Amino acid sequence: MRARRALSISLVLAFILALGAACQQAEGPGQAGPSPTPAAPAFQPPQDEIGVVEIKPGEPIVLAGALVIAGPDAALGTDSMRGIEIAIDDLGGELLGHKIELIKEDTGCNPEGGQAAATKLAANPKLVAIVGTSCSSEARVMAPVINDAGMVMVSPSNTAPDLTDPTKHVEAYLRTAHNDKVQGKVAAEFAFNFLKVKKAATIHDGSLYAEQLANVFAEEFKKLGGEVVAQEAVGPDDTDMRPVLTRIATQQPEIIYYPIFTKAGGFVTRQSKEIRGLENVKLMGADGLFSPDFVEAAGDAAVGMYLSSPDVTAFGSGYQDFVAKYEKKYGEKPISIFHAHAYDATMMIAEAIEKVAVEGPDGTLYIPRKALRQALYETANFQGLTGNLTCDENGDCADPKIAVYEIVSADTSGWPDQVVKKVYP
Known part of the structure; x- marks a missing residue:
């Protein structure tokens, strides 16, 4: 008898719980239910302090x-x-x-x-x-x-x-x-160790590039044990370089390093051949002269000179x-x-x-x-x-990666392969 009464009570309780669940699912608006998905935030363009x-x-x-x-x-x-x-x-x-x-x-x-x-x-x-x-x-x-x-x-x-x-x-x-700290060092090492020259002169044209590169070359050349006998300057539009070259000749350099540009570089190169005492001096420029325009401006006088420049072979x-x-x-x-x-x-x-x-x-x-x-x-x-x-x-x-090239021909129709050749390193 007690077992039947307990079973009846259990059935009643189960019915009540089921009914409550059903009523909860049927609850209308405003009643507790699943939380709605929040709306995505509006797009905000990026902010940046300088624009x-x-x-x-x-x-x-x-x-x-x-x-x-x-x-x-x-x-x-x-x-x-x-x-x-x-x-x-x-x-x-x-x-x-x-x-x-x-x-x-x-x-x-x-x-x-x-x-x-x-x-x-x-x-x-x-x-x-x-x-x-x-x-x-x-x-x-x-x-x-x-x-x-x-x-x-x-x-x-x-x-x-x-x-x-x-x-x-x-x-x-x-x-x-x-950075020309690299190029100037390579150029100086080439001159001192490869060409075996011990006395150098430099020329710049007043530009930031030329002056700083010429100075780096001079500093590195002296560190190696060389002597810098002259450091001269010309203007980028100068056409008569003979006075500067004549002063340099009195100091008897074995090489002149002039990392300048096409116009002035052409005049320096050609006129150096006219100056007594510079007949056998070696000439060297840099990447500002690495173009057929410079070779045309300098003509045959450019043949045999050197240019420090990026090493395309590397x-x-x-x-x-x-x-x-x-x-x-x-x-x-x-x-x-x-x-x-x-x-x-x-x-x-x-x-x-x-x-x-x-x-x-x-x-x-x-x-x-x-x-x-x-x-x-x-x-x-x-x-x-x-x-x-x-x-x-x-x-x-x-x-x-810096190399040194030699100008081997003044005929620019073969630029660059028949005009310049890598000689260092």
Whole structure:
């Protein structure tokens, strides 16, 4: 009897619990139930302390090439501009679904040209980044302007140590070109150890590049045990170099190192052959003279002289493919020496843009400027044409490989293979 009563009570309790559950499921609005899914937060464009470039659907990503593309040193900048263009070709002409637009500004290879180009470029709010400049003196005046505008620039051919000196470096500035602390040392070692000369003279043209490179060469030459018997200067537009060369001749140097540019370099080279006492002196320039334009300006007097410059034979495996593209696109082989550095600078910028760009729900692309700079400084082990690039805190990104070439012919129709040959190392 008690067992039946207990069973009845259990059945009643089970019925009540089931009924309660059913009633709870049937409760209407306002009663306790599953929590609703929270709405997704509205899209917020990225914030950046120095600005954000906003690129709407259908608008291009704007880059600039700020290089010397006119005048006697045009080969230097034109060669680099072509490196930029081939990089853009290899990117398919677009980035993150936006066409790449390239603005070309001539910088003149002088401070005045650099200032004019900087002022114009800094006024363009759509400009994302700059590949440039060609000459160090341009960069010294351009970099502060570009920095103040919140932009960033990567030079393919500035080599003056001053530009990445920690006490003078401007945040907006980086380079894929070597630091002339490297080039000057190699040039001095070549002169002292390979040519076996013990007395040297230098000439610069007052530019940041030439003066600092000549000074590095002189310091390194003296460290090796050599004597620097003269350190002279000429103007970039001077045509009569005989007074300077005559003074140098009185000191009886065995080599003259003049890392200057095409116009003045041509006059120094030709007129040195006219000066008594310099008949057997060895002549040596640097990468600012590495072009068929210089060989034409100097003529036969250039044959037998030496040029310190980047070592193209040590570039990455993709370099020969690049040269083939260059020749197909422009109908000639590279006309100077920094084309691959410009290619690498462009590709570094493209990679940094891809890292920091944010796309909004409507397709608008946002590129934060400070973040873009930071991404460039964080470049590490970047496999470029010129080597394995890693940027330091002062903007030096190069994997520097310097060689010395001898000019063996004045016939520039065979440039470069029949005109210059690598002799060191």
